Amino acid sequence: xxxxxxxxxxxxxxxxAFLYIPMLILVIYSFNASKLVTVWAGFSTKWYGELxxxxxxxxxxxxxxxxxxxxxxxxxxLGTMAAYVLVRGGRFFGRTLFSGMIYAPLVMPEVITGLSLxxxxxxxxxxxxxxxxxxxxxxxxxxxxSVVVSSRLMSFDRSLEEAALDLGASPFDAFRLVTLPIIAPxxxxxxxxxxxxxxxxxxxxxxxxxxxxxxxxxxxWSSVRLGVSPEINALSSILIGLVTVGVISASxxxxxxxxxxxxxxxxxxxxx
Amino acid sequence: MRAAHFFWDASLNTPVFAPWADPDxxxxxxxxxxxxxxxxxxxxxxxxxxxxxxEFFALLGPSGCGKTTMMRMLAGFEEPTQxxxxxxxxxxxxxxxxxxAVNMMFQxxxxxxxxxxxENIAFGLRREGKDKAAIAARVEDMLKLTxxxxxxxxxxxxxxxxxxxxxxxxxxxxxxxKLLLLDEPLGALDAKLREDTQFELMDIQExxxxxxxxxxxxxxxxxTVASRIAVMDEGKIMQVDTPDRIYEVPNSVYVADxxxxxxxxxxxxxxxxxxSFALHYAPDQAPITARSDRxxxxxxxxxxAIRPEKVAIHKEKPEGVDNLxxxxxxDIAYLGNLxxxxxxxxGGQVVKAQIANTRRLSRRDxxxxxxxxxxxxxxxxxxxxx
Ligand SMILES: Nc1ncnc2c1ncn2[C@@H]1O[C@H](COP(=O)(O)OP(=O)(O)OP(=O)(O)O)[C@@H](O)[C@H]1O
Ligand SMILES: [Mg+2]
Numbered sequence: 001x002x003x004x005x006x007x008x009x010x011x012x013x014x015x016x017a018f019l020y021i022p023m024l025i026l027v028i029y030s031f032n033a034s035k036l037v038t039v040w041a042g043f044s045t046k047w048y049g050e051l052x053x054x055x056x057x058x059x060x061x062x063x064x065x066x067x068x069x070x071x072x073x074x075x076x077x078l079g080t081m082a083a084y085v086l087v088r089g090g091r092f093f094g095r096t097l098f099s100g101m102i103y104a105p106l107v108m109p110e111v112i113t114g115l116s117l118x119x120x121x122x123x124x125x126x127x128x129x130x131x132x133x134x135x136x137x138x139x140x141x142x143x144x145x146s147v148v149v150s151s152r153l154m155s156f157d158r159s160l161e162e163a164a165l166d167l168g169a170s171p172f173d174a175f176r177l178v179t180l181p182i183i184a185p186x187x188x189x190x191x192x193x194x195x196x197x198x199x200x201x202x203x204x205x206x207x208x209x210x211x212x213x214x215x216x217x218x219x220x221w222s223s224v225r226l227g228v229s230p231e232i233n234a235l236s237s238i239l240i241g242l243v244t245v246g247v248i249s250a251s252x253x254x255x256x257x258x259x260x261x262x263x264x265x266x267x268x269x270x271x272x
Numbered sequence: 273m274r275a276a277h278f279f280w281d282a283s284l285n286t287p288v289f290a291p292w293a294d295p296d297x298x299x300x301x302x303x304x305x306x307x308x309x310x311x312x313x314x315x316x317x318x319x320x321x322x323x324x325x326x327e328f329f330a331l332l333g334p335s336g337c338g339k340t341t342m343m344r345m346l347a348g349f350e351e352p353t354q355x356x357x358x359x360x361x362x363x364x365x366x367x368x369x370x371x372x373a374v375n376m377m378f379q380x381x382x383x384x385x386x387x388x389x390x391e392n393i394a395f396g397l398r399r400e401g402k403d404k405a406a407i408a409a410r411v412e413d414m415l416k417l418t419x420x421x422x423x424x425x426x427x428x429x430x431x432x433x434x435x436x437x438x439x440x441x442x443x444x445x446x447x448x449x450k451l452l453l454l455d456e457p458l459g460a461l462d463a464k465l466r467e468d469t470q471f472e473l474m475d476i477q478e479x480x481x482x483x484x485x486x487x488x489x490x491x492x493x494x495x496t497v498a499s500r501i502a503v504m505d506e507g508k509i510m511q512v513d514t515p516d517r518i519y520e521v522p523n524s525v526y527v528a529d530x531x532x533x534x535x536x537x538x539x540x541x542x543x544x545x546x547x548s549f550a551l552h553y554a555p556d557q558a559p560i561t562a563r564s565d566r567x568x569x570x571x572x573x574x575x576x577a578i579r580p581e582k583v584a585i586h587k588e589k590p591e592g593v594d595n596l597x598x599x600x601x602x603d604i605a606y607l608g609n610l611x612x613x614x615x616x617x618x619g620g621q622v623v624k625a626q627i628a629n630t631r632r633l634s635r636r637d638x639x640x641x642x643x644x645x646x647x648x649x650x651x652x653x654x655x656x657x658x
Contacts, residue, residue, distance in 0.1 A: 167396030
C-alpha cells in the first residue's frame with residue numbers, strides 16, 4: 001500500500017464528493033418526515049410505506065421490469081447473432097457497410113431514434129403499449145450488445161471452432177458447445193448493459209409508449225414536473241440501493257472467479 | 273524399428289510396403305497442381321503429390337514453407353486457390369470439415385478451455401452419438417495411452433505444456449479416423465516420452481491402418497517414423513522419397529543440406545567412364561571421381577554432396593583409395609560418441625569428417641593443425657546439378 005500525498009487526497013475527495021453528494025442528499029431526504037422536500041423534520045420511513053401503497057408507481061415498476069427483461073433478452077440474442085456474422089462471416093458483400101451501420105444507432109440522438117420508431121408504429125398501425133416499448137428498446141440496445149460481443153469474438157481463437165468442426169460438430173454445435181460457453185461473460189455483460197439501458201431510458205420510451213403503459217422513469221419524470229415529492233426520493237433511493245447491490249455482487253463474483261482460477265492454476269503447478 | 277512398416281502385402285506378393293512404386297495403386301490423398309494464395313502471397317505453389325493408404329507421411333521443411341497450410345486444406349479449413357485435392361478418389365472441395373473422415377491435431381493444440389481433459393477427449397466421440405459406456409471406455413484408453421489418467425478432471429489451464437500436447441494428441445486419436453493429420457505432435461515432449469510416443473503412433477498405425485501425415489521439425493523423428501518424407505521449400509515439394517533415399521540420394525543441394533550434415537564441393541565435370549565423372553573442384557588439384565546414374569554433359573558445373581561419416585581421416589597417407597585429399601585440421605568437435613574433424617583443403621574449402629569414437633579420448637592421435645589425409649570411395653558421394 002502506498003501512502004497518498006495530500007494533493008491526491010484532496011483530488012480524490014473532491015471527485016467523489018462531486019459524484020456522490022447529490023445521491024447522498026437524495027437518500028437523506030427520502031427519510032425526511034416532512035412533506036416539504038427542503039425542510040428537515042426528523043427521521044421517518046413513512047414515504048417508503050406510501051410508495052408501496054401507490055398503485056401507479058407499482059404498475060410502472062412492473063412495466064419497466066418486464067420491458068427491461070424481455071427487450072434485453074431479445075437484444076442479446078439478436079446482437080450476438082449479428083456480431084457473430086459480422087466477425088466470422090468472412091468477406092461477404094457489403095460487410096463493411098453492415099458493420100458500420102450496426103454502430104450508427106449508438107451515436108444517433110435518442111430523440112431521432114424515438115421519433116422514427118413512433119412514425120413506424122403509427123405507419124404500420126401498431127397500438128402503442130408494452131409491446132412497442134419492448135421493440136423500441138430492443139432496437140437500440142441490440143447495437144450495444146453487438147459491440148460488446150464482437151470485441152470479444154475478435155480476440156477469440158478461431159482454431160477452437162475449427163477443432164470442434166474437425167471433431168465432427170456441426171457449425172451450430174460448434175457455436176453452442178464451444179464458442180458460446182467461452183464468450184458467455186461478454187454475452188452476459190451485454191445483457192446487463194441492455195437491461196440497465198432499458199431501465200434508464202426515458203426519451204425513447206416516451207415516444208414509443210401509449211396511455212396503457214408507463215415506465216418508471218416516465219412516471220418519475222411526470223410527477224416531478226408537478227413538484228418533487230418525498231415518495232420519489234424514496235423510490236430513487238430504492239433504485240440506488242438495488243444498483244449498488246448489483247454492482248458490488250457482480251464485482252465480488254468476478255473477483256471470486258479469478259481468485260479461484262488462480263488457486264487452481266497454482267494447485268496444478270504444485271502437483272505436476 | 274523401421275521394419276514395423278514393412279509387412280507382407282499379399283496382393284503384391286512382396287514383403288515390402290511401397291504402394292508409391294506400384295503404378296496401379298490408388299492414392300488415398302491426391303494433390304493435383306494445387307496452388308494456395310493468401311492475397312498476393314503464394315503459400316503453396318503448384319503442388320502435386322500422392323499419399324497412399326497406411327502411409328506414415330512426414331512433411332519436413334523450414335518455418336513458413338506451407339506445411340500447416342497443406343494440412344488445413346486436407347482438413348477443410350482452407351480451399352485451394354487452384355487445382356484439386358482428392359480423398360479416396362473423390363474431389364473434397366465441397367465437403368465441409370465436419371463431414372471429412374479426417375482429424376487434425378493443431379499446432380496450437382486448440383484445446384477447449386472450458387472443458388476438462390476428459391471432456392476434450394470425449395468431444396469428438398459424443399458428436400458421433402456413441403453410447404456413454406463406449407465413450408467412457410475409449411476416453412480411458414486414450415488417457416492411458418498418453419499417460420494422462422491423473423489429469424482427466426483438470427482444465428487445460430491447469431496442466432503443463434507437454435501435457436496439453438498429449439491431450440491434443442489423444443483428442444485427435446480418439447475417433448480413430450482414416451486419415452490423421454498431426455502438426456508437430458511431439459515437439460513439447462521430453463526425449464524419453466517422445467520416443468515412447470513415436471512407437472505408440474507406429475503401433476496405432478499397425479493396428480488401425482490409419483494413414484498419418486505428420487509435420488515435424490525433427491529430422492530424426494521423420495527418419496524414425498516415416499514411410500516417406502517430403503522435403504518442402506517455399507510452397508514447393510523439393511523431393512518425396514523414403515527416408516534412406518532422402519538421406520543417401522538427395523536430388524538437390526537443398527535437400528542434402530536440409531537433412532543431416534553434408535559437405536558440398538563445387539566444380540565442373542568431365543566424363544571419365546560409364547556412369548563415372550571427374551569433378552574439377554580446384555585448379556591445381558587432382559579431380560575427384562564419383563559415380564552418378566544421372567547423366568551430365570562435359571563441362572557442366574555440378575556439386576558433390578558427401579556425408580561427413582563417409583569421409584575417412586588418416587594421419588599417414590593411405591594406399592589404394594578412390595579419392596585422396598590432403599589438408600589441415602581446423603577444428604575438432606567432440607560429440608561423445610562421435611568426433612567431427614573440420615579439415616581445410618589447400619583451396620580453402622572445409623570438409624568435415626566424422627569418426628566414431630571407439631577409443632578413449634586420450635589415445636586418439638589427431639589434433640589441431642595436424643596435416644592429415646582424407647579419403648572416400650567412388651560411390652560415397654552424390655553428384656547434383658542444382
Ligand atoms: N491466413 C493467412 N493469411 C496470410 N498468410 C498466411 C495465412 N496462413 C498462412 N500464411 C502464410 O503462408 C505461409 C505458410 O504458412 P504455414 O502456416 O503453412 O507454414 P508452416 O510450414 O506450417 O510453418 P511452421 O513450421 O512455422 O509452422 C507463411 O508464410 C504464412 O505467413
Ligand atoms: Mg505450421
